[in-house]
Amino acid sequence: MFRELDESFHEALFIAAGHEAMHRLVIEQSSQMARLRTLDLPRSDKLHSVVAGHRAVVDRIQAGDRQGATDAMRAHLSGTIGRLPDIKDANRDYFT
Numbered sequence: 001m002f003r004e005l006d007e008s009f010h011e012a013l014f015i016a017a018g019h020e021a022m023h024r025l026v027i028e029q030s031s032q033m034a035r036l037r038t039l040d041l042p043r044s045d046k047l048h049s050v051v052a053g054h055r056a057v058v059d060r061i062q063a064g065d066r067q068g069a070t071d072a073m074r075a076h077l078s079g080t081i082g083r084l085p086d087i088k089d090a091n092r093d094y095f096t
Contacts, residue, residue, distance in 0.1 A: 002047060003038070009054050013073075037080050039091050049079060 007027075014023035040046060053076030060069035080087070088095045 002041065002050075006050060006054075013057070033080070035094075036084070036087060039094065040080050040083055040087050043083075050076075053079065 011020075011023050014020055014026075053072070056072040057069055057076060060072050
């Protein structure tokens with residue numbers, strides 16, 4: 001359910017920005033990222049981290065701060081990539 005809600009949040013942002021087709025393209029092209037996010041999901045603070053990232057994006061949008069919203073989204077999206085070494089260490093059988 002968490003993954004579905006997370007994906008719904010991102011889809012809603014694309015729709016609000018008038019780029020629903022772009023959302024479908026991103027989903028189609030990001031299967032490796034989806035796998036990586038799934039491997040990172042059991043981390044104990046993952047839920048809190050994702051919700052905090054979403055909250056930061058929404059807060060900046062509501063404040064009318066385009067650059068702040070962009071920066072918050074970039075920080076949010078880079079979280080899993082930044083954890084790649086730890087994810088690989090915890091899931092060695094999935095990486096070559």
